[in-house]
Amino acid sequence: MSDKLLEMETFVRVVEAGSISAAAEQMSVAKSAVSKRLSDLEARLGVQLLARTTRRLNLTDSGRAFLAQSKEILAAVDIAESTATGSRGLIQGKLRITSPLTFGLMHLNPAIREFMRLHPDVRVDIDFSDHQRDLVHGGYDLGLRIANLGDSQLAARPLTQIRRAIVASPSYFKDKALPKTPKDLLELDCLHYSGASDSRWVYISPNGQKGAIEPIARINANNGAFLRDMAIAGGGVINQPTFNIYQAICSGELITLLDDYCWQELTACIVYPKTHYLPLRVRAFIDFLTEYFDRDEPYWEREIAQAVKQ
Amino acid sequence: MSDKLLEMETFVRVVEAGSISAAAEQMSVAKSAVSKRLSDLEARLGVQLLARTTRRLNLTDSGRAFLAQSKEILAAVDIAESTATGSRGLIQGKLRITSPLTFGLMHLNPAIREFMRLHPDVRVDIDFSDHQRDLVHGGYDLGLRIANLGDSQLAARPLTQIRRAIVASPSYFKDKALPKTPKDLLELDCLHYSGASDSRWVYISPNGQKGAIEPIARINANNGAFLRDMAIAGGGVINQPTFNIYQAICSGELITLLDDYCWQELTACIVYPKTHYLPLRVRAFIDFLTEYFDRDEPYWEREIAQAVKQ
DNA sequence: TATATTGTTCTCTATCAAAGAACAATATAG
DNA sequence: CTATATTGTTCTTTGATAGAGAACAATATA
DSSP states (O other): OOOHHHHHHHHHHHHHHSSHHHHHHHHTSOHHHHHHHHHHHHHHHTSOSEEEOSSOEEEOHHHHHHHHHHHHHHHHHHHHHHHHHTTSSOOOEEEEEEEOHHHHHHHHHHHHHHHHHHOTTEEEEEEEOSSOOOHHHHTOSEEEEEEOOOOSSEEEEEEEEEOEEEEEOGGGGTTSOOOSSGGGGGGSOEEEETTOSOOSEEEEOTTSOEEEEOOOEEEEESOHHHHHHHHHTTOOEEEEEHHHHHHHHHHTSSEEESTTSEEOOEEEEEEEEOOSOOOHHHHHHHHHHHHHSOSSOOHHHHHHHHHHHO | OOOHHHHHHHHHHHHHHSSHHHHHHHHTSOHHHHHHHHHHHHHHHTSOOEEEOSSOEEEOHHHHHHHHHHHHHHHHHHHHHHHHHTTSSOOOEEEEEEEOHHHHHHHHHHHHHHHHHHOTTEEEEEEEOSSOOOHHHHTOSEEEEEEOOOOSSEEEEEEEEEOEEEEEOGGGGTTSOOOSSGGGGGGSOEEEETTOSOOSEEEEOTTSOEEEEOOOEEEEESOHHHHHHHHHTTOOEEEEEHHHHHHHHHHTSSEEESTTSEEOOEEEEEEEEOOSOOOHHHHHHHHHHHHHSOSSSOHHHHHHHHHHHO
């Protein structure tokens, strides 16, 4: 007898991924295996669930109904198993995460190492990318997002505020005056992050008024680390989240400009599919990260504050 | 990854069967396999579901909860699969039946052969016994019962009325007078079915009055075929269901006595566990049998009626 | 029209589950 | 109270089978 649950799981994944190849990729098995599971399932039921050309998959009516029931069943199994183990156990399986590139590379490594130390049976599959992946479609358990999001399909758990700062290398100002107002930035070499939806640099001035400038980008790049290193090398002025530049600020490689202005903040969030049941490993990881990135003051803010004091 | 559904199914069966050995027997696998499935499941969950000594099984609290959820899930899977196939398909799997001995041997053979011809993927496991098996405990899909039952735990579908007749061999009356009233039977050699709950022979007389006699059993036996053959051989008078003796009546080997009395009738029923979902093969078999044993007039009654005409 | 990508099919292999015997533990019978 | 039967576990051997990987067919896209 074949493994019915595995067949159902495969079927669901194929539908959500949109193709057999993608589902195979996500499940880390050969696509021949996925193809076989699917056709075995259909043979057993004697019904075609997916009308497939080589290029496109379409749910049949039977398939649509079976899909819904399969999801229910898979969730029920998860629930049954986790209630059986109680709170203490069964944090296991593969955790599929998508994370913004720079933030992930700079701050996720130790967090994940610690989480995996706590839960030896968890494996992790991370996709670093500044493209916002479709969680369901991509088969991700959760994603990190740095945005002021209003995504409706997903549940979101705020992690911490992301402050920004305008910084440049001290050497950059050897022959230039420090800016006094945001407008002064327009005269300088601004290095801009091209991934942002808004090409302006938005601020609140010391007297509480909102404002924005549209910097003339000397360089556009879709990678924060690149912009940071360029600024450190004296390439110009950047507007970047503090998590990216705190080390350079502490070391003095970068100095903050227009300190009394408050540059548009973002929120770091964990997003995950709004499902009535969340696998234990996902819940555990969310709780862990929430703890890890102290909501009020993440460690990079503390380090900056300390450096300023000295 | 192990087959979670198979583990759940095994767990449920072990609990209902009351022992690992019995469950293995019912599932037609080695008990070592059942034992392993169970301990694998517990290991995976990290929880003991069944506290087992070598002699007794006890559900733990976790086990009790997991049992209920497992049943739900297994039923959900069945439902999902059969709705997917629609009405037309997936009548397959092993049909576990328990049937009364004589009735089963005389009348079930062609019925089951026909059913299996219609549904090639069905296998059948029959237990012939006049002991009323516990369906759930014994892991049966359904049972045939010949009784005026009021069993509450089970759902029942009436098949047909079972008429009775008092018969004996013509040769038996070579030197005896035929009985005129039930009381006259007390003077004859009555051969009694010892499996009945009631040791009396109950009747309604031609004028509509109820009555009963307590025959003095010359022979007690718990097998109807044996009693029939004994009567044919001239051993005495029997009170037996017509399904058992119709051939002998038609052939003249047995003659009916006290024809104008109506001897207590029984009802042939199919009983099955009152579950919210019935596997398709079970439903199909029930429908088939209902059709097969025409409720109003089963074929043996028709044959008797024909023989009487001639 | 050429190319890339998709799903299927095939064979080969490694894995894993079941069988079956041997064993340990515990009711039951005499 | 001892002998026996029955139960669940453990171990090794064996067989089935699911997955890998390549080759293929079909279809979008450039």
